[in-house]
Amino acid sequence: MKQFLFFVTLLGLTSTINAQQQSMLLWYDHPAQFFEESLPMGNGKLGALIYGGTKNDTIYLNDITYWTGKPVNPNEGIGKSVWIPRIREALFAENYRLADSLQHYVQGEQSASYQPLGTFNLINLTPGAIQNYRRELNIDSAMAHVSYQQDGVTYKKEYFVSQSDSLIAIRITANKPGKVNFKISLTAQVPHKTKASDEQLTMIGHATGKENETIHACTIVRLTHKEGQDSHTDSTLTVENADEATLYIVNATSFNGFNKHPVDDGADYMNNAIDAAWHTKNFTYNEFKQRHINAYQRLYQRLNLQLGHDKYDNNIPTDELLKKYSTPHTPLSVAAQRYLETLYFQFGRYLLLSCSRTPGVPANLQGLWTPYLFSPWRGNYTMNINLEENYWPANSTNISETIQPLFSFLKGLAANGKYTAHNFYGVNEGWCASHNSDIWCKTAPVGEGKESPEWANWNLGGAWLVNTLWDYYLYTQDFQMLKSTIYPLMEGASRFCKQWLIENPKHPGELITAPSTTPENEYLTDKGYHGTTCYGGTADLAIIRELFENTQQARRILNIKPDKQLNNTLKRLHPYTIGAEGDLNEWYYDWKDYDPQHRHQSHLIGLYPGMHLQRHAIQTKDSSLLKAAKQTLIQKGDESTGWSTGWRINLWARLGEGKHAYEIYHRLLSYVSPEEYHGPDAVHRGGTYPNLFDAHPPFQIDGNFGGTAGVCEMLVQSTLEIVNNKPVYYIHLLPALPHVWKDGEIKGLKTRGGLTIDMQWYDHQVYALHIKADADVTINLHYNCKTDSVRRLKKGEKMFFRAIDGAL
Template sequence: MNDAVGRAGDDATGLDETGLDETGLDGSEGDARPGGLELRLDAPARTWTDAFPVGNGRVGAMVFGGTSSERVQVNDDTCWSGAPVAHPIAPLAGPGGPASELAAARGALADGDVRAAEGHVARLQSGYTQANQPLVDLLLTQRSAGEPREYRRTLDLADARATSVWTAADGAACRQDVLVSHPDGVLLLDRRTDGSTGDVDVALTSPHPWLRPPAALRTAAPADAPGAATPDAAAVPAGVAVLTALVRMPARVLPDYLNDAHAVSYDGPGVLAAVAVAVVPDGPAGASADDGTVHVAGASRVRVVLATATDHVVGDAHLHGDADRVVAEAVAVLTSALADLDGVPDRHVTDHRALMGRVDLGLAATPPDAPLDARLVAHARGAADPHLAVLAFQLGRYLTVAGSRPGTLPLHLQGVWNPHVTPPWNANYTININTEMNYWPTLVGDLAECHEPLLAWLDRLAAAGERTARELYGARGWVAHHNSDPWCFTGPVGAGRDSASWSTWPFGGVWLARHVVDHHDWTGDDDALRRHWPVVRGAALFLLDWLVPQPDGSLGTAPSTSPENQYLLPDGSVASVGTSTTSDLAMARDLLGHVRRLAPAAGEDEALVAAVDAALDRLPAERVAPDGRLAEWSTDVPDAEPEHRHQSHLYGVFPGTSIDPDQAPDLAAAARRTLDARGPDSTGWSLAWRLALRARLRDPGGVTDLVHAFLHPVDADLAAAVTTGGTDADGAAPRHVGGVYRSLLCAHPPFQIDGNLGFTAGVAEALVQAHRVDADGVREVHLLPALPDAWPDGHVRGLRLRGGLRLAELVWRDGRVTRAVLSAARPAVVVVRAGADAPGTRLDLPAATPVRVTP
C-alpha cells in the first residue's frame, strides 16, 4: 500500500456524507437488496429449528410457515421462572463458614491434595439460576387450504419479515407475512389470497396453566366470572375479535441436566404474563369468538395482531404482581397498533433497516437458486457458495437487532427464542463464554444501541455480586460465576454435587466487565464509561483481593479452574481445580491493564491505579508448554479431553488483544498449535470462537476450514445426504459435532444463538482488525488480515472499528485491496496495512471526513 490518499471531494468523489455510494461498490446493488439477504426453504417447518425467528427485542417468535395449520411460537423476554430473591450464600459450608472452606481449599492445593480442595469448594455452591420460559403458541387453522403447490418460505433479513407463498389446491395464490414490530410493540401475521381463505380459526395455547384462559374481550361481566377482562373494548374496531389471556410462569425450574422429576414447580411467586390477540378479517361477516377461539369465514385477508405484557419490571428486576394491570397493558399496546394497522409494516421496516442496513457484505458470487438445505448439503460436499457465509454473517446481526434492544434483557443462550419449560442449561446467562460471545458482533457490526441491554444488566449484576464477594470470599468489589439470570444470581451453581470445572469459576464479572471497556473503545462515549465504570472498578477490586502471593513472589489464583475443562492426575483420575490457570491470569492482566489505561477518562482515584500497577507487575504472562502449545494449566498435566470445546486459555488472542503474530509471535505460534491439537470439530459456538481466534492469528487456511465446519448441516437427513458415498481419510463417515440447522440457526447441538453471533464477529476479524495501538497512540488498521482463499473477490461497507473508526468501504479483487475508505468520529492518526505481511501507510483522519486509501 502506498501513500496515495484522498479525502471526500478529492479523489474520494462519489461519496456522500456517510462515505457510501448510492449503488454497490462495483456499480451493482450488491447483496443488500433485493433477495440477497433472504433465507429460503421450500417446505414448512417440521421441527422448531426449521422455523424462522422474528423479534423486536422483547417479543420473539418462531414462524413455522404452515398452510392449513400454522404455528407461531411466541416468547416475551421477561418471561422467566422464579422471582427476585436473596440466595443463601454457601448454605453447605461447615461451621467456620465460607472463609474456612476457602482457606481449607487453598491449603489442600498447597499440599497437593486436589481431591480435598474440590471437596471444600463444592461446599461453596449456592443453588441454581432460574430458567427462561416460553409464553404461548399462536395457532391458525385454515381448513379449506388443501395440499399446497409451489411452496416457498423466506426470512428477509433486510426487512425482518418471514414470508410464505404457495398455490392452494383450488389454484388460488396465497401469501403470509409475519413480523414483530419494535415501534408498535406487536406481532403481526398477515394472510392473504386472491380467492377466499375459507374458514379460519385462531387460537392460543400455552405450556403453562392459564390463570385466565383465552376469552373474548368484553366490557361488563360479573366480578367473579372467570376470564373477565377489565379493559374497555370500545377501542376495538367493529368486526374485530379480541382474545385476552393470563398465565403465570413457574416459581422454580431446575436445570435439565439434573433429570429431576419435580424440576418445575408453580408453588410460589412467579412472573404474570398477559397476551392480547386481535383478529382482523376483511370480509363483511367479521370475526367471532367462541370458547377461546376466533372464527373467520369468507375473507380474502386475515390479519392477526398479538401483544404481550408482564409484571416483570426489567429496570430493577421486580414483580409488581397486579394481574389486571398486566392485562390492561397488553390490551393498550394492541389497541394502539389497531388504530393504524395499515402503517405497522412500514414503520417496522423503516425501524429495522435503520439498524440492519448499516453494514453490507458481498462476496462477488451469484447465490444458487436453491433452498438453504440443498445449499448446505452441496457446500458440505465441496461446492463453492460464498454467499452462505454472507447470509450467516448478516444473520448474526439480524438476531442482534431482533433480540436485543434498549430496555430489554440481554440475549441469553437461546436469544429470545425458546420453546421449552425446562430448556437446555435453563436457557440462562452462561457467563464463562456464551453471554460474552452473544455481544461480540454488536459493536463491530455498528449496532451499539443493541449493546445497552447487556450494559444495563451488568449494572444490576455488579450490585448483586457485591454481597456474594463479601460473604463468600471476604473480598471487595463484586463477583459472578458460571451462570446468572435476570434476578442476578451470582453464586457458584450447584448443591454440592455440580462439577467444579464449571461451578468453581469466580471470573464471570472479570470477563463481562470487558464489555464496558469495549463499548468505550468503539464509541469513545466517556459518559457511558463513567456511568458503567462501577462494573469495571468493582471487578478490579475483587481481583486485587482474590489474587494471592505465590512461592516465587508472583501473584496467582487459588482455587482456579479453566472453564469446564479438566486434566488428569498421576493416578489417571480426572480433576479440574488447581492454581493459577492461564485463563485466570490472562483475564486478570487484561482487565487491570484496561483500568490503568482508562482511569483518567473514568475519573478513577490514584490509590486504585497504584494498586493495579503493583499487581500488574507481579502477574505472570502466558507460557509455552514443552509440546509447543500454549499452556492451559500452571503445571504440565495431561488433558482429560484433548479436543475440549472451551479454549479459555487463548483469551489473550481473542477477545483479548495481547497476542498476535506481531506483538507476541512465539505465543501466537503456540496458540495456533493449541488450536491444531483441539481438532477440526467441536460444538457450534466453539467453532465460531475458533474462527475468531484463527483470524486474529492471521491464518486464512484455518478461517476457511472453520467457515466450512460451521456451515455444516446437522439435521439428520441433511447430514446423511452429505455423507452418502463419502468417507474421511480413515474410511469412516466424517464426524461433525456442531454446525447449523437447515434454518442456519447454530447447533451446539442443541440450538444456541451464541454460535450465530460469534460467527459474525469471526468473519469481521478476517476482514479487518484494529486492536493494536503503538506507544504513541497510533492505531493500526489491518485490512484483509486473514482472507480465505474461497473469498477472492468481495466488498464490505460500514464495519465499526476501535478508536471511533469506520470502515466506510473496502473492496478486494483476487485477494488484494482495490479500494478502501476510512472515516473517524474524531481526529485520529492511523497506520493502514493490507494483506498478511504488507507494510503500513500512516494516515491523518480528520473528524467525520471519509479518506480514501489507494493501494
C-alpha cells in the same frame, strides 16, 4: 506484478464503494416440522417461531422477560467463605481430590429458567391439496412470507415483529374473494387461562412456580378482517368467507427489574397489554409494516458485504443449499458458496437485532427463541464464554445498539455481586459474578452442592463480561458512557480480583488464584489424578490480566492517575508458560487435558477476544506465546461444538491464518439435522441447522454470533496502543483474508477508534478504501504489506484511497 498508487483526499469526498450485496433470503419448499426448521423473528422482546403449516400454522411465542424465579437473596451463601482457606490448604498440599470435594461447600442455588410464552395456532378451514408451497424469511426487511395454492386459490401469509410498535403482525390474503377461512387458538405450556371475545383472544398466565412468586403475563390477539364473518367460542376465534384478515399479537409481563418482586412490586402487565392492544388501532397494517421496515433497516442496512463478483439466483432451498455446501464433491457453484457464506454472516446480524433490544435483559443462550418449557441449560446466561460470544459481532458489524441491554444487566450483576464476593469468597472489595446468571442478575456460584466445580465454582464471569463494555467504548468512543458506567464497573471488578489473588507459596512474590478452575475443562496430573480444581489456572490469570490492562488504559483516557498498586499486581501475576509440546499451558503445571480436543479454549482469551497476547508480541518483539497459542489450536483440532467452532474462527484469524480460519468457517456451516429427526440420513454434530441456527448441539445462538464476528476478524483487525500516554489505534486491513475471498467489497464495517470502513479488494489487495472518523482519533493503517504513517483524524473527517492500474 501490479503496481498500485494511493491517493489521499481529506474532508468531503464521497465514497464510490457501494458493496452491491444480493438480497438475503432464506427459503424452503415445505413447512417446518421441527424447531430447527422454523423461522425466527423478534423485536428484542417479543419473539415468534414461524412454522408455516398449511393445515395448522403453529407459531411459538416468546417474551425475553418471561422467566421463573424472583430477585436473588443477598444473604445467599453467608458463611461459605470459611471453606476457601481449607480448599487452599488442600491445594497447596497437592491434595486435589480433597480440594474438588470441598468445592461443593462453596456452591449456591441454581439459576432461574427462561420459559416460552405461548403457542398460537392458525388453523386452515379450507379443504384441498396443497401445491407450489414456499416459505421464506427476508432478513433485509425482517419479513417472513408463506404462499401456496389450494383448490385453485393462491394464499399468502405475511409476518413481521415490530420493534417500533411492540407487536407481532400477520396478514392472510387470497387472490379470490371470500376464500379466507380459519380458526385461531392461543395456549401455553405454563399455567394459563384463555378467553375469547369479539375479535379478540386474551390469555393470562404465569411462569412455572408459585403463582404469587413468579412473573405473570398477559397476551392479547386482536383480529380484523375484510368482508366475511367472525365468531368465537370460549377460547377460539373463527373467520369465514373473508377476503383477507389481519392478526396482531401483543404481550406484557410483570417483570419490573432485576431487584423488583414480580408480584409484590411487579409491572402492571394487564393494563400494559391492554394499552398495547389499543395501539394496534392507531395505524393501518401497511403503516405498521412500513414503520417496522424503516426502524429495522435503519440499523441493518449500515453494513453490506459482497464476496466475489458472480451473482447467485438463489434457486435452491436454503436447507438443500446448506447440505450441498457441507457435502464434499457435491457440485455447487462458487457464486452459491459465496452467497451462503454472506447469508450466514448477515443472518447473525439479523438475529442480534431481533433478540437484544430490551434494557437489562440481554440475549440468552437461545437468543429469545424456545419452544420448550425448560430449555437446555435453562436458557440462561452462561458467562464462561456464551454470553460474551453473543456480543462479539455487535460493534464490528455496526449495530452497537444491541449491546445496550448489557449495560443495565452488568449494573445488576455489580449490585448483587458485592454480596457474592463477601458471602462466598470473603472479599470485601468490588464485585464478582459466576458461571450462570439469569434475568435476576444472579452472581452466586450454582451447583447446589452436587455439581462439578469445573463450571459451578468458577467466579470470573463478571471480570470477563465487563470487557465487552470496554470494547463498546473502543468502537463508539462514547466518552461519557466510559466515564459514568463502563469504568466504574471495570474498576469494581478489578478490586475484587486484586483481593481474590493470593501470593503463590510455591513462588513467593508471585500472585495466583486459588481455588481455580478453567471453564468446563478437566486435567490429568502427573500422578494420574483426574480433577477440576487447581491453583494458578491460566484462564483465570488471562481474564484478570486483560481486565487490569484495560482498566489502566481506561484510566489514561479518563485522565485518572495510574493505579500504582494495579501496575504492581500486574507485574506479579504468574506468567504464561509453554509446555513440553510447544503449547500454551492451561494449568499451573504442564498437565495433560483429560479431553485433548475439549471444546473450551479459555486460556486463549488473551488472544481472542482479548488483546494482550498480541500486544505483548508487538511490544516485546517476542512471538513465542502466539506460536504456543497456535500449537494449542493444532492440538485441539478442528472438530468441535458450534459455539466453539465460532470461537476458533476468530482465534485463527487473529493469528493471521486466513486459510485455516476459512476452513473452520466452512466447517461451521456443516449441515445438522433437527434434534428430533432420527432418520437413516440424520446428522447430529456441531454445525448449522436447516434454519441456520447454530448447532451446539442442541441449539445455542452464540455460534451464529461467533461465525459473524469471525468474518469481520478476517477482513479487518484493530487494536489500541498507548503511545507517549496517548491512544493510537492500529488498523490492519485484510489481515487473514482467505484465498477463496480474493475479491470483494464491504461497506459500513466498524473498527476500534470509532472508524467506519468501506473497502474494495482485488486479487487479495486493497483496491479502494474509504474511512470516516466518528471521533477525534489517531490511527496507524496497515494494508497491502505497507504501514501508513501515524495520522490524526478529526471527528467527521474522511480519507479515501484508490489504487490506479491501467488494467482496472
